[in-house]
Structures are given as C-alpha cells and as structure tokens.
Amino acid sequence: MQCSQRYRGPLxxxxxxxxxxxxxxxxxxVPWTADLTPSRPVYDGRLGELYTIYLRHLVLMLLTLGxxxxxxxxxxxxxxxxxxxxxxxxxxYRGRGRELLIGFLLALLLLAAWGGLMYAVWVYGFHEKPFAxxxxxxxxxxxxxxxxxxLAYVGHYAGLRYKLTRTRWRGIRCGMAGxxxxxxxxxxxxxxxxxxxxxxxxxxxxxxxxxxxxxNTRVGTLPLAFAGGAGDIYGRYLGYYFLNILAWIVAxxxxxxxxxxxxxxxxxxxxxxxxxxxxxxxxxxxxxxAAAFAAYIVFGLLILPLRCWWQAYLLRYLVSHSRxxxxxxxxxxxxxxxxxxxxxxxxxxxxxxxxGWPWVMHRTLKLIADQLWIxxxxxSAAIRQPPDRAPGYGEGLLDMFDVSGV
Amino acid sequence: MRYYDGETAGxxxxxxxxxxxxxxxxxxxxxxxxxxxxxxxxxxLGDSRHEAAPPVALRGxxxxxxxxxxxxxxxxxxxxPALAPLALPPIRVGRRLASYSLALVAxxxxxxxxxxxxxxxxxxxxxxxxxAKLGESVLDELLADKEECTGKVGxxxxxxxxxxxxxxxxxxxxxxxxxxxxxxxxxxxLPGSILVFxxxxxxxxxxxxxxxxxxxxxxxxxxxxxxxxxxxxxxGMDLLVKLLTGGYTxxxxxxxxGGNVLLAMRNGRAFExxxxxxxxxxxxxxxxxxxxxxxxxEQMLEKEPKDAAAAAGIWSSHPPTAERIAATxxxxxxxxxxxxxxxxxxxxxxx
Numbered sequence: 001m002q003c004s005q006r007y008r009g010p011l012x013x014x015x016x017x018x019x020x021x022x023x024x025x026x027x028x029x030v031p032w033t034a035d036l037t038p039s040r041p042v043y044d045g046r047l048g049e050l051y052t053i054y055l056r057h058l059v060l061m062l063l064t065l066g067x068x069x070x071x072x073x074x075x076x077x078x079x080x081x082x083x084x085x086x087x088x089x090x091x092x093y094r095g096r097g098r099e100l101l102i103g104f105l106l107a108l109l110l111l112a113a114w115g116g117l118m119y120a121v122w123v124y125g126f127h128e129k130p131f132a133x134x135x136x137x138x139x140x141x142x143x144x145x146x147x148x149x150x151l152a153y154v155g156h157y158a159g160l161r162y163k164l165t166r167t168r169w170r171g172i173r174c175g176m177a178g179x180x181x182x183x184x185x186x187x188x189x190x191x192x193x194x195x196x197x198x199x200x201x202x203x204x205x206x207x208x209x210x211x212x213x214x215x216n217t218r219v220g221t222l223p224l225a226f227a228g229g230a231g232d233i234y235g236r237y238l239g240y241y242f243l244n245i246l247a248w249i250v251a252x253x254x255x256x257x258x259x260x261x262x263x264x265x266x267x268x269x270x271x272x273x274x275x276x277x278x279x280x281x282x283x284x285x286x287x288x289x290a291a292a293f294a295a296y297i298v299f300g301l302l303i304l305p306l307r308c309w310w311q312a313y314l315l316r317y318l319v320s321h322s323r324x325x326x327x328x329x330x331x332x333x334x335x336x337x338x339x340x341x342x343x344x345x346x347x348x349x350x351x352x353x354x355x356g357w358p359w360v361m362h363r364t365l366k367l368i369a370d371q372l373w374i375x376x377x378x379x380s381a382a383i384r385q386p387p388d389r390a391p392g393y394g395e396g397l398l399d400m401f402d403v404s405g406v
Numbered sequence: 407m408r409y410y411d412g413e414t415a416g417x418x419x420x421x422x423x424x425x426x427x428x429x430x431x432x433x434x435x436x437x438x439x440x441x442x443x444x445x446x447x448x449x450x451l452g453d454s455r456h457e458a459a460p461p462v463a464l465r466g467x468x469x470x471x472x473x474x475x476x477x478x479x480x481x482x483x484x485x486x487p488a489l490a491p492l493a494l495p496p497i498r499v500g501r502r503l504a505s506y507s508l509a510l511v512a513x514x515x516x517x518x519x520x521x522x523x524x525x526x527x528x529x530x531x532x533x534x535x536x537x538a539k540l541g542e543s544v545l546d547e548l549l550a551d552k553e554e555c556t557g558k559v560g561x562x563x564x565x566x567x568x569x570x571x572x573x574x575x576x577x578x579x580x581x582x583x584x585x586x587x588x589x590x591x592x593x594x595x596l597p598g599s600i601l602v603f604x605x606x607x608x609x610x611x612x613x614x615x616x617x618x619x620x621x622x623x624x625x626x627x628x629x630x631x632x633x634x635x636x637x638x639x640x641x642g643m644d645l646l647v648k649l650l651t652g653g654y655t656x657x658x659x660x661x662x663x664g665g666n667v668l669l670a671m672r673n674g675r676a677f678e679x680x681x682x683x684x685x686x687x688x689x690x691x692x693x694x695x696x697x698x699x700x701x702x703x704e705q706m707l708e709k710e711p712k713d714a715a716a717a718a719g720i721w722s723s724h725p726p727t728a729e730r731i732a733a734t735x736x737x738x739x740x741x742x743x744x745x746x747x748x749x750x751x752x753x754x755x756x757x
Contacts, residue, residue, distance in 0.1 A: 044458060048499035053456070055506035061649045062513045075456060082457035089408065089417060090472065092451065092461055170417055171410035171461075171470040220415055354651030383415035385468055 412468025619698025
C-alpha cells in the first residue's frame with residue numbers, strides 16, 4: 001500500500017484532487033468518511049490469443065494491400081477492451097471497421113481538396129514566375145508538412161474522442177467534449193513556443209495538453225477532473241533539464257575518449273581517421289557502424305534513464321491529479337518500469353521487425369493493470385447515459401497524418 | 407451475472423430464468439423481476455472468441471447482461487439459439503498461430519515473388535506521360551543548382567546516337583540527353599527516356615568510342631525501362647514493409663528504408679549487367695565500335711585499382727569492374743559512333 005501512504009500528504013493541499021473529493025463528499029463539520037477502498041484494473045487477456053488476431057490481421061493486410069486494417073484494428077480493440085475490467089466490470093468496444101474506413105476516406109477527401117487549393121496557388125502564384133523552379137510538388141509537400149503538424153494533434157484528439165465514444169463501461173457510453181481543432185491550435189502553438197525556448201516550457205505544454213484531454217473525458221454524464229498546474233512540476237523538470245545537458249556532455253566526452261583510445265591502441269591519429277573517411281572502405285564503414293552502436297549504448301545508459309525518470313514523475317503527477325467524481329487515481333510507476341515501457345517496448349518492436357507489437361501491447365496493458373490504483377467507487381446512480389449522439393466515423397486524420405497503434 | 411440497466415452506471419447481481427419466449431432477469435435475494443427480455447430481440451454483442459464475456463442486450467438497447475461463468479454461458483447458448491455466440495468453442499491457439507504464421511510466410515513469399523518477377527510486366531503499365539513527368543521533375547531538382555551545357559552541335563550529336571541506338575532496339579519513344587557541367591565522372595537514366603551526362607565524363611574520355619559506349623549502356627537502361635522498374639520495386643518493397651508491420655510503426659520505417667536500399671543495390675547490379683550486355687549488342691548491330699564500354703571500365707580501374715564495387719559486394723549498386731570488363735570486351739573494329747567534327751563539338755559542349 002505504498003501508494004496510499006505516498007499520497008496522504010497532499011490531503012492538506014487545496015488544489016489536490018484528494019482534498020476536492022473530500023470537500024465534495026463531506027458535509028460541513030462532519031468528519032470525512034469517503035470510501036477510498038483501493039482497487040486496480042484487471043487485464044486477463046492472453047498473449048497467444050492476441051497473436052492469433054494480430055497474425056490474421058497481418059495476412060489480411062497483405063492480401064488486401066492494407067484496406068483491411070480498419071476491421072483488423074477493430075477486432076484487436078474488441079479483444080483488448082473486453083479483457084480489461086475496472087471494479088469487476090469489463091469495458092466494451094462498439095466501434096466498427098466501416099466507421100474507420102469512412103473517417104479515412106473523408107481525410108483523403110480533405111487532402112485532395114488541399115491538393116486542389118495548392119494547385120490553384122501554384123498556377124496563380126508561382127507558375128512561370130521568376131522563381132518557377134519551385135514546382136507544384138514542392139509546394140504540395142511543403143504545405144502538407146506544415147499542415148501535417150497541427151492536423152496530427154487534431155487527429156489525436158478526434159481519435160481519442162472516437163475511441164471513447166465507442167467505449168462502454170457498465171453499459172454507459174464514454175465520450176469527450178471540447179473541440180479537436182481548438183486542441184490542435186493550442187498544441188501547435190505550445191509546441192512551437194516550446195521549441196523556440198529550448199524546451200524550457202515542457203511542463204507548461206505537458207500540463208496544458210493533458211488538461212483538455214482529461215477534463216473533457218466523460219464516463220456517461222460524469223466528467224473527469226484535472227487539478228494539476230505546471231508550477232508544481234517545474235522544479236523537477238529544471239533538474240532533469242540541466243542533468244540532461246550534463247549527461248550529453250559526459251556522453252560526448254566518453255565517446256570521444258573511447259574513439260581516441262581505440263585509435264591510440266591501433267596506432268592511428270585523428271588525421272589518419274580523416275584520410276579513411278575521404279575514401280571509405282568496407283572496414284571503415286564497419287568501424288563507423290560499431291562506433292555508432294557504442295555511442296548509442298552510451299546514450300542509452302546515460303540519457304534514456306534520465307528521460308524515463310522525468311516521464312515516470314510526469315505520469316505519476318498527471319494520474320494523481322486526475323479524478324472521476326469521488327474516484328481518485330494514483331500510480332507509483334518507477335523509472336525502471338517507465339524504461340521498460342518506453343525503451344524496452346521500442347526495442348522489442350524494432351528487433352522483432354514489428355512482429356513483437358502484440359507483445360508490447362500485452363506488456364503495456366499488464367503495466368496499467370499493475371500500476372494504476374483506483375481509490376473508491378463511483379456514485380453509480382449519478383452517472384447517467386449521455387444524451388448526445390456519438391460521431392458516425394473517426395480516426396481518419398490520425399490515420400493520415402500520424403502513426404497510430406491500436 | 408451482472409446486469410446494467412443502460413440508464414445509470416448501477417450494477418446488479420442477478421439470476422436468470424429462461425422460458426421459450428423470454429429471458430426473465432430477477433434479483434436472487436427477493437425474486438423481484440428486473441427485466442423481461444423477449445427472446446426474438448436478444449443479441450450477443452460480439453462473441454466468446456473476441457470478448458472474454460460478450461454482453462447480451464436487447465436489439466438497439468443500452469441495458470446489458472454479462473454472464474461471467476462459462477458454464478452458465480454454455481447452458482444459456484444451448485437453451486436460446488440466438489445466444490450461441492456466448493459459447494463458441496475456444497480457439498486452439500497453437501494450431502491457429504501455426505496456420506496464420508504459415509499463411510503469412512506464404513503471402514509474404516508471393517508478394518516478394520510478384521515484386522521480383524511481376525515488375526517486369528507491371529512497369530510498362532505505368533502511363534508513359536506519368537513516367538516522363540516524374541523524370542522531368544527529378545531533372546528540374548537536379549538542375550536547380552547546376553549549369554546545363556547548351557552546345558547545339560554537341561548535343562545534337564549525342565542525341566542522334568542515343569535515338570539511333572534506341573530505335574535499333576525497337577524503342578518507340580524519343581530519348582532526350584542532357585549534359586550537366588562538372589562532375590562526377592558519371593551518367594544516369596531517369597524515367598521518361600531522359601539521359602543525364604556529366605561533362606567530366608566527356609572530358610576524361612580517351613576517345614569518342616568510350617562516350618559512345620556509355621551512351622549505349624544508358625540506352626540499355628532506357629530500353630529495359632530500368633528506372634521505372636526500380637521505382638515500382640522500391641514502392642512495392644516499401645508497401646510490403648508497411649503492411650507487414652501492421653502499417654502503424656514508424657520505428658520500422660528506418661529498417662524498411664535499409665531494406666529498400668539493399669534491394670535497390672541488388673536490382674542495381676542486375677540492371678547494370680543487363681544494360682552492359684544490351685549496350686554492346688546495340689553498338690555491334692549498328693556496325694559501330696563496341697570496345698568503348700570495356701575500355702571505359704579499364705580506365706576507371708586504372709585510376710582506382712582497389713575496386714570499390716568488388717570490395718563492397720552486396721552493398722554495391724554495381725557489379726565488380728573486372729567482371730564488367732570481361733563481359734563487355736570487344737575488338738576495336740567497326741566505324742566510329744561520332745564523326746570527327748561531332749566529337750570535337752561534344753568535347754566543347756559546355757564552352
């Protein structure tokens with residue numbers, strides 16, 4: 001029960017979701033007796049079963065040149081959702097392949113319309129002008145690269161909305177309020193501002209992008225709430241930021257010394273090295289590859305754990321500052337577990353040439369089931385079926401402008 | 407058994423009674439009835455192969471009945487035929503994995519085979535106008551920061567030879583040769599019958615037969631449609647990698663690119679051998695000196711005795727130079743491909 005001890009402290013903090021939940025539950029002057037019985041989600045999916053669905057999906061993908069992906073993705077979701085339960089009740093996925101197909105076709109139409117617009121710009125703006133070497137293809141590629149960045153954010157939000165509206169728990173449909181375009185605009189602006197300030201705004205970006213995603217999420221008529229603020233996590237981030245710079249310097253020095261030491265051992269100088277690079281032989285290429293691999297290892301040892309340390313902290317913060325009515329959440333995910341999630345999963349997919357993807361999904365769901373703590377139970381009678389209708393299609397933009405997992 | 411009324415997130419533990427025309431859902435504590443569901447309107451949302459416990463519902467309704475106990479599900483399915491998906495026989499995971507893996511290997515093999523052998527037939531199906539547009543756009547990119555040589559007589563001479571050789575091979579489109587000022591000592595072919603020569607190649611050639619040999623070699627690429635075939639294969643390989651990885655993981659894009667490069671290299675070696683053979687054959691058919699191809703390679707080997715292509719093996723886009731010399735070796739007989747004045751004009755095409 002490490003988690004409940006960890007989060008006993010913030011009860012006195014007015015912004016804490018724990019305090020807010022207490023204020024909501026307790027009448028004035030009456031001691032707080034809210035039910036905070038802990039539980040965790042349960043994932044009872046089996047890797048072998050998941051693989052049968054995934055391999056079938058791959059075979060069909062090849063036979064249909066990718067057009068079966070909408071139905072394959074849906075089947076995988078149906079399996080995963082229904083094997084995950086919270087408070088003893090399984091999730092239900094009610095999406096359909098054809099809805100994803102329609103979403104994709106609409107995104108294709110959007111792109112075609114954009115192509116038409118760019119053609120008009122080229123014909124009236126660039127064609128047979130002094131800078132005519134700037135071709136139609138250049139304009140289209142450049143413009144798609146420019147709109148792709150904000151549209152990927154819009155797609156993320158709209159995709160999340162689609163998945164939530166197709167998710168039911170206890171027969172109640174989940175949902176997501178808010179505008180995907182608004183989210184896309186904020187995310188683009190914050191992303192740009194962060195890049196311009198040397199990534200010193202990362203806590204502001206993380207919190208301000210998490211807030212709409214969390215607080216617009218609905219379980220029926222119950223909205224989730226998020227009580228985080230960037231100020232809370234700035235201290236840790238600055239520590240990470242400067243340690244990261246230090247780690248890069250150390251990594252560079254280690255690599256430089258390792259290369260220098262190897263050259264000295266071989267009786268070579270840096271000038272000789274320059275000579276080898278002028279006319280690279282197969283041995284030089286092999287040597288460069290070995291050096292790159294060694295540099296990657298150094299990078300992996302020094303930089304990635306540091307990033308995982310920050311990411312684990314950020315996730316703990318975001319989860320513990322979210323609540324659904326009087327239900328509170330917490331996680332004690334460690335740096336090592338985050339490393340397994342971010343780095344090991346990446347390596348599994350890479351080294352298995354993608355065939356390890358279901359394994360990664362299985363590991364991730366197990367991690368969620370092990371590490372997410374839920375305190376209390378919802379007031380079931382107060383959560384009602386939402387009156388609004390769900391969108392009829394989804395995920396087209398996500399499919400078009402971003403890679404997306406299941 | 408758990409019952410959700412579909413209006414609130416409340417959950418009730420319930421029991422069931424099945425009659426011939428309805429499913430009666432009641433509270434076991436006091437036997438009070440929660441709901442009566444007519445059998446013809448019952449549906450199972452999903453099946454027991456994809457869902458651990460597929461919910462039972464009334465068609466179009468929000469209320470759900472979830473039966474966690476497999477024994478109960480089997481009994482229900484046997485009593486109500488509409489509920490059969492509740493108790494489908496479990497998947498034999500081992501057998502399924504084996505059969506899908508085999509199917510996957512077979513489909514990948516077929517796809518690969520189609521790429522390898524089908525490109526021969528698929529490439530010509532690509533409209534020529536599209537190939538030409540593609541080639542022109544690459545040429546535009548290439549010429550953006552380079553100077554193109556414009557000597558009319560020299561250009562006319564090299565274009566004449568290129569088109570004569572192409573016609574000899576029965577090629578029906580017009581070939582257009584561009585000469586770019588400077589190096590490297592190289593020439594290449596773009597889709598749409600576009601040949602690009604670097605002027606350094608012409609400057610360093612010992613005689614006109616060497617340039618004619620290179621022209622003939624490039625015409626070999628043109629008549630066999632190598633640039634388009636290469637593109638189709640590269641696109642096919644890209645598609646294969648994307649499909650095989652589920653289409654979702656950008657991590658593998660890098661690997662895909664790597665695979666593509668290797669494939670392109672292998673294609674490259676096969677294409678080069680074919681272009682060498684065709685080039686020499688076309689020169690001989692026209693009664694022109696055909697020793698230029700091998701003598702050009704000999705000159706390259708003299709300058710670079712350590713043959714990079716031979717050392718690089720499968721990493722090379724070209725076959726080993728010594729092998730190419732042996733394959734294209736011909737006597738210095740036949741008439742010259744260029745007249746003396748044409749050759750002089752070609753030498754000064756950039757001036």
